[in-house]
Amino acid sequence: MPKIQNKFRIISNKKVCQRFHRLCLDAKAIAKNVRPGQFIHIRVSDGITPLFRRPFSVFRARKGIEILYETVGRGTEILASRKSGEYLDVLGPLGNSFSMPPKGTRRVVMIGGGVGVAPMLALSDALAKKGYELVLLYGARTKGHIFKMDEFKKNGCKVFIATNDGSVGVKGYVSKLFSKIETNPQSTVVYTCGPHPMLAAVKQFVLENNLRCEVSCEEVMACGLGACLGCSIKTTDGYRTTCHDGPVFDINKIIF
Amino acid sequence: MNLSIQIGNLKLKNPVTVASGTFGHAEEYYDSEEVKKLGAIVPKTVTLHAREGNPPPRIIETASGMINAIGIENPGADVFIKEKLPFLRKIGVPVIVSILGHTDEEFTALIRKFNATHGVSALELNLSCPNLKNKTLVAQDPEATFRIMKMAKTVSNVPVIAKLSPNVTDITSIALAAESAGADAVSLVNTFVAMAIDIKTRTSILGNITGGLSGPAIKPIALSMVYQTAKKIRIPIIAMGGIATTKDALEFLIAGASVVAVGTFNFVNPRAPLEILNGIKEYMREHKVKNIKEIIGSIGHKHETR
Numbered sequence: 001m002p003k004i005q006n007k008f009r010i011i012s013n014k015k016v017c018q019r020f021h022r023l024c025l026d027a028k029a030i031a032k033n034v035r036p037g038q039f040i041h042i043r044v045s046d047g048i049t050p051l052f053r054r055p056f057s058v059f060r061a062r063k064g065i066e067i068l069y070e071t072v073g074r075g076t077e078i079l080a081s082r083k084s085g086e087y088l089d090v091l092g093p094l095g096n097s098f099s100m101p102p103k104g105t106r107r108v109v110m111i112g113g114g115v116g117v118a119p120m121l122a123l124s125d126a127l128a129k130k131g132y133e134l135v136l137l138y139g140a141r142t143k144g145h146i147f148k149m150d151e152f153k154k155n156g157c158k159v160f161i162a163t164n165d166g167s168v169g170v171k172g173y174v175s176k177l178f179s180k181i182e183t184n185p186q187s188t189v190v191y192t193c194g195p196h197p198m199l200a201a202v203k204q205f206v207l208e209n210n211l212r213c214e215v216s217c218e219e220v221m222a223c224g225l226g227a228c229l230g231c232s233i234k235t236t237d238g239y240r241t242t243c244h245d246g247p248v249f250d251i252n253k254i255i256f
Numbered sequence: 257m258n259l260s261i262q263i264g265n266l267k268l269k270n271p272v273t274v275a276s277g278t279f280g281h282a283e284e285y286y287d288s289e290e291v292k293k294l295g296a297i298v299p300k301t302v303t304l305h306a307r308e309g310n311p312p313p314r315i316i317e318t319a320s321g322m323i324n325a326i327g328i329e330n331p332g333a334d335v336f337i338k339e340k341l342p343f344l345r346k347i348g349v350p351v352i353v354s355i356l357g358h359t360d361e362e363f364t365a366l367i368r369k370f371n372a373t374h375g376v377s378a379l380e381l382n383l384s385c386p387n388l389k390n391k392t393l394v395a396q397d398p399e400a401t402f403r404i405m406k407m408a409k410t411v412s413n414v415p416v417i418a419k420l421s422p423n424v425t426d427i428t429s430i431a432l433a434a435e436s437a438g439a440d441a442v443s444l445v446n447t448f449v450a451m452a453i454d455i456k457t458r459t460s461i462l463g464n465i466t467g468g469l470s471g472p473a474i475k476p477i478a479l480s481m482v483y484q485t486a487k488k489i490r491i492p493i494i495a496m497g498g499i500a501t502t503k504d505a506l507e508f509l510i511a512g513a514s515v516v517a518v519g520t521f522n523f524v525n526p527r528a529p530l531e532i533l534n535g536i537k538e539y540m541r542e543h544k545v546k547n548i549k550e551i552i553g554s555i556g557h558k559h560e561t562r
Contacts, residue, residue, distance in 0.1 A: 005525075005526060005527065043524065043525075048320045048471070048472045048500060048524075049319065049320055050317060051317055051318075051320060051321060051322060051471055051472070051520075051524060052317050052322070052523065052524065053523075053524060089525075091526070219312070219313075220313065220315060220316070220317065222315055222322060222324075222520075222523035223278075223280075223522065223523040223526075224523075225280070225526070226280060227278065227279055227280030227300075227522070227523075228277070228278065228280070228315070228324070228326070228523055229280075229300075229309060229314065229326050229329050230314050230315035230324060230326065231312075231314075231315070232309065232312055232314060232329070233312055234311070234312065238308055239308055239309055239312075239329065
């Protein structure tokens with residue numbers, strides 16, 4: 001798998017809702033090779049503050065590479081200020097990817113919490129028109145985190161939304177939507193990404209119902225290449241790097 | 257243009273390398289054709305037995321730097337020799353293996369294991385990892401530094417380098433102890449003991465409570481330590497501490513370092529070591545320097561030239 005480090009031109013970098021931005025990079029070389037669940041590692045500015053690159057799941061890989069990001073700190077604030085036409089130093093594609101649903105799967109359930117919904121669009125792009133019933137459960141804090149779900153819908157996803165304050169969809173955590181999941185372990189698989197408390201709830205649900213589930217994990221990363229061992233998380237196989245052994249793991253292997 | 261540097265009987269084709277722990281076991285770095293151009297490669301520290309490392313979180317980003325407390329996660333010497341070393345050897349650049357023993361006996365056992373393998377050009381004794389809950393580091397004690405280096409030099413078939421800690425009152429006294437025990441070079445500096453606190457939970461962020469600060473934030477301190485040490489010892493200095501640019505590397509060379517190692521900045525720009533190597537060559541061309549040794553330790557003092 002070729003990893004590329006290069007400067008890529010920003011095609012667009014726009015707000016899609018109060019909290020999220022969508023960045024599109026003219027990075028065909030990466031788009032060609034990326035698989036759903038992989039990430040790119042972006043240097044948001046030259047210089048040494050902030051020092052680290054920032055990892056982002058690939059939201060969509062078509063002509064270019066797109067990411068969906070929430071402005072949560074200095075790194076993403078700087079990223080949000082970058083204009084189309086400017087160039088960003090990008091390393092990628094990095095990490096492993098979601099495995100495709102096993103034989104016999106009829107229903108694919110994607111559960112995204114907040115900006116953790118990002119890799120689910122790339123996944124649904126790969127699974128669209130393959131005969132699966134696709135379901136997206138999206139949990140967000142408020143309507144500020146709700147963006148247009150048209151692209152998911154175009155891929156054939158049934159979309160269900162929960163917000164903590166009930167401003168859009170069902171009021172409460174995304175676990176309120178678990179009733180939408182058909183629990184036949186032979187025909188249903190689950191993919192998830194989001195904050196730890198949500199992942200813990202998903203883990204409990206899939207354990208109880210004996211469902212296969214893969215999770216995309218997020219940690220603070222330095223190298224993104226499996227060299228520094230800084231982003232390691234505890235798994236049933238010992239410490240594993242999120243950037244290189246992951247970001248995708250069998251949810252049963254993660255010790256939250 | 258002569259860029260070569262001698263460390264004991266080991267000749268490096270140029271003075272640019274990487275700091276241990278920042279380059280994995282090199283296989284993670286994506287282009288071994290590029291890695292080939294470095295003066296040497298230094299993989300992550302190896303211990304006698306496997307170590308699983310410290311509990312996460314293991315890293316924090318700080319102002320122009322980072323704090324890490326990885327805890328020398330590594331597969332142990334036997335697995336390293338069997339699974340990692342063949343790849344490193346194949347790259348064709350001198351491999352300097354960083355080793356850490358928890359006792360004198362472990363250091364001896366490690367050195368014997370590496371004596372029995374091919375393809376190791378030098379050993380760097382990690383006497384200065386701050387993340388292993390030791391009360392005192394070897395490199396905080398001149399006598400212990402002398403004792404272990406003396407033993408290592410007696411046993412080792414290849415040049416031995418002492419990696420020193422900046423968490424000391426006077427790093428030059430430790431460097432002198434290493435030199436008088438026969439060290440072929442000293443590496444400085446390892447990381448500075450540091451921490452960060454989560455004000456919401458009022459707990460330390462790192463799983464290990466404290467860690468080691470590295471990156472551009474420490475460069476001026478490391479530079480001063482290299483300068484002080486270079487005035488006192490005759491063996492080569494391998495300098496590390498926040499090197500990110502050609503200018504940083506040149507400052508260390510001018511201060512008296514013979515070799516410069518890129519550490520934390522590998523995480524930001526994996527090509528930094530090669531960009532720095534090219535930058536040094538450009539500087540030499542521009543300043544009509546034929547031999548890198550003309551730069552090393554060339555620092556003058558403004559009042560002398562006035």
